[in-house]
Amino acid sequence: MAAWHDNDDVVISLRGIVNRFGPQVVHDGVDLDVKRGEVMGIVGGSGAGKSVLLRTIIGLNRPAAGTIRVLGKSMLDLSDAERRRIEERWGVLFQSGALFSSLTVEENIEAPIKEHTDIPAPLREEIAELKIRLVGLPANAGAKYPSELSGGMKKRAGLARALALDPEILFLDEPTAGLDPIGAAEFDELIKSLQKSLGLTVVMVTHDLDSLAAICDRIAVLVDKKVKVGTLAELERDPHPWIKAYFHGPRARAAGIDRAAEAVPAN
Amino acid sequence: MPETGWLKPDSGTEGVRWRFGGDWTLAHATVLDRAVGSLKGGAGALTFDLSGLEALDTVGAWLITRAAEQAEEAGSRIAWVEPPADFRPLFERVFEAKPEPLRPERKRVLFVDWLADLGAATEQVVRESADLLAFFGSLVETFVRLAARPTRLRVTSVIFHIERTGLNALPIVGMISFLVGVVLAFQGADQLRRFGAQVFTINMVGISVLREMGILLTAIVVAGRSGSAFTAEIGAMQVNEEVDALRVTGLDPMEVLVAPRVIALVIALPLLTFFADIMGLLGGGIMSVALVDVSFAQYWRLLNNAVGLNTFLVGIIKAPVFAILISLVGCFEGLRVSGSAESVGRLTTRSVVESIFLVIIFDALFSILFSYLGY
Numbered sequence: 185m186a187a188w189h190d191n192d193d194v195v196i197s198l199r200g201i202v203n204r205f206g207p208q209v210v211h212d213g214v215d216l217d218v219k220r221g222e223v224m225g226i227v228g229g230s231g232a233g234k235s236v237l238l239r240t241i242i243g244l245n246r247p248a249a250g251t252i253r254v255l256g257k258s259m260l261d262l263s264d265a266e267r268r269r270i271e272e273r274w275g276v277l278f279q280s281g282a283l284f285s286s287l288t289v290e291e292n293i294e295a296p297i298k299e300h301t302d303i304p305a306p307l308r309e310e311i312a313e314l315k316i317r318l319v320g321l322p323a324n325a326g327a328k329y330p331s332e333l334s335g336g337m338k339k340r341a342g343l344a345r346a347l348a349l350d351p352e353i354l355f356l357d358e359p360t361a362g363l364d365p366i367g368a369a370e371f372d373e374l375i376k377s378l379q380k381s382l383g384l385t386v387v388m389v390t391h392d393l394d395s396l397a398a399i400c401d402r403i404a405v406l407v408d409k410k411v412k413v414g415t416l417a418e419l420e421r422d423p424h425p426w427i428k429a430y431f432h433g434p435r436a437r438a439a440g441i442d443r444a445a446e447a448v449p450a451n
Numbered sequence: 452m453p454e455t456g457w458l459k460p461d462s463g464t465e466g467v468r469w470r471f472g473g474d475w476t477l478a479h480a481t482v483l484d485r486a487v488g489s490l491k492g493g494a495g496a497l498t499f500d501l502s503g504l505e506a507l508d509t510v511g512a513w514l515i516t517r518a519a520e521q522a523e524e525a526g527s528r529i530a531w532v533e534p535p536a537d538f539r540p541l542f543e544r545v546f547e548a549k550p551e552p553l554r555p556e557r558k559r560v561l562f563v564d565w566l567a568d569l570g571a572a573t574e575q576v577v578r579e580s581a582d583l584l585a586f587f588g589s590l591v592e593t594f595v596r597l598a599a600r601p602t603r604l605r606v607t608s609v610i611f612h613i614e615r616t617g618l619n620a621l622p623i624v625g626m627i628s629f630l631v632g633v634v635l636a637f638q639g640a641d642q643l644r645r646f647g648a649q650v651f652t653i654n655m656v657g658i659s660v661l662r663e664m665g666i667l668l669t670a671i672v673v674a675g676r677s678g679s680a681f682t683a684e685i686g687a688m689q690v691n692e693e694v695d696a697l698r699v700t701g702l703d704p705m706e707v708l709v710a711p712r713v714i715a716l717v718i719a720l721p722l723l724t725f726f727a728d729i730m731g732l733l734g735g736g737i738m739s740v741a742l743v744d745v746s747f748a749q750y751w752r753l754l755n756n757a758v759g760l761n762t763f764l765v766g767i768i769k770a771p772v773f774a775i776l777i778s779l780v781g782c783f784e785g786l787r788v789s790g791s792a793e794s795v796g797r798l799t800t801r802s803v804v805e806s807i808f809l810v811i812i813f814d815a816l817f818s819i820l821f822s823y824l825g826y
Contacts, residue, residue, distance in 0.1 A: 285793050303480045311480075314513050317548035331791055350477050350508035381544035382509065383537070 201250035228406030275346030472503025475511025501534035617719030632734025656735030685785025
């Protein structure tokens with residue numbers, strides 16, 4: 185387990201991550217590998233440290249111990265310039281979009297392109313418009329300010345900004361939280377189709393059992409300060425009480441997960 | 452290592468064959484944009500050969516899609532040679548999402564737009580003034596109701612705000628008044644010496660501190676300190692939907708949030724002004740003793756001759772009015788916060804500017820009034 189997976193297929197590799205805030209230990213030796221082109225869901229109870237884990241991977245939180253390798257580079261040892269080159273290759277969608285409120289949607293999407301490339305303004309605008317279309321926003325959304333958008337549109341605009349530099353990895357923090365079930369299903373659909381067509385690797389923190397069932401290839405469950413990784417079918421057979429409660433609770437049954445689980449042993 | 456994207460024409464029997472190859476990605480977008488610009492359409496057949504692509508992202512796919520479209524518009528028929536299978540979904544996705552033709556933008560006429568902006572700004576000022584007046588009206592109404600049932604007044608809250616706006620402001624207000632007293636005496640003595648009328652420095656310090664400086668400086672400091680705090684506190688509650696929660700619980704925000712703050716400031720500001728007056732006179736006194744050649748006892752006597760009780764009253768009587776202005780604007784702007792955290796910052800700045808502006812306007816009005824009354 186401790187061996188490095190240094191092949192091309194593993195884009196994110198965490199080993200022995202420890203996070204603590206004061207006396208409270210959130211992660212105690214988390215190991216996680218994310219393969220190229222997969223959708224990895226991170227789940228766990230409230231306060232289990234899902235968002236902290238995500239923030240640790242993208243460098244907003246420095247772990248107390250452990251190593252993080254992204255795209256073959258050890259993130260904690262890189263110089264600032266090298267870090268920036270890696271950061272260009274991922275995009276992040278924060279929970280409520282985190283759009284810059286003083287910029288229009290179009291300017292929000294152009295901001296990372298402006299910062300990281302020397303693409304001339306007309307082409308930049310075309311790219312921004314294209315991204316707006318890719319995430320399914322109406323054309324007139326580009327000129328609007330974030331405060332004029334609904335929650336669902338903000339998330340789409342945030343996704344467009346995350347995709348601005350055509351990243352290889354996409355990080356999503358609770359992408360469907362706060363959306364109605366129809367909007368959430370559409371957003372799941374959008375992520376799945378973008379992931380397929382753009383060849384993205386997706387890491388998403390989620391509470392949404394429907395999302396897990398619909399789009400995640402593998403799931404990392406945060407329990408007892410560590411992670412357990414598996415496909416949905418594998419985790420459903422896990423004896424751990426929290427995982428059992430999670431995948432066999434009434435909401436899991438409503439999402440159709442439980443039925444799928446019962447069908448598995450029958451085969 | 453894949454190479455930078457390239458685009459090469461081959462002239463063949465069936466029209467020009469454009470071969471696309473290498474890396475068509477964001478990193479090379481500027482070069483590729485220029486390369487695609489050289490691709491001229493025209494009547495006849497074109498072939499787009501994408502079989503040489505090695506890397507592709509949405510930007511590359513967009514540039515190729517756009518080139519094809521422009522060529523088609525110019526009358527070309529395009530035959531495609533498929534890209535490597537991996538890139539097919541990306542192409543389809545970008546093709547589906549290709550932007551609509553640009554909508555024509557409205558032409559801006561400088562002068563007319565400027566006039567329209569001016570009109571809109573004027574309308575906004577008028578409307579906001581009316582809103583502030585309405586807010587004052589509902590505050591008066593709240594006080595009438597509170598007068599009928601005084602037990603509903605939140606005494607704890609009033610005392611808490613007196614402590615925060617009054618007691619905690621003592622050091623800064625005292626310090627500023629003391630220094631202004633010092634500066635007034637210093638400048639006054641310097642100028643009056645030319646007429647041999649140095650002794651009138653004391654009259655000047657006494658009258659200007661008591662009538663204007665004490666109250667004006669205190670009001671400005673309090674507007675910056677407490678008016679902004681009122682806006683920020685109430686604004687944060689507004690963002691948190693706490694104000695809405697108050698309303699649905701059957702509590703009146705005017706009664707719970709606004710009234711205690713107004714009452715507290717109406718009590719605190721006159722007291723602060725009194726303190727500022729004393730500190731100002733003290734500063735002026737120390738400077739007079741140092742420069743004008745009077746003892747402290749003489750300063751005291753000369754001051755007593757120069758100013759009467761009415762000089763002090765003319766200053767202090769403005770304090771409750773300014774207190775109402777500052778707390779009114781602070782609470783009004785706080786309640787106008789809508790949703791975003793950004794608006795809290797904007798309205799806090801506004802509240803300070805507005806309340807200082809109103810304080811100075813009212814100070815001028817008081818001056819006119821007192822000169823009519825002969826004080």
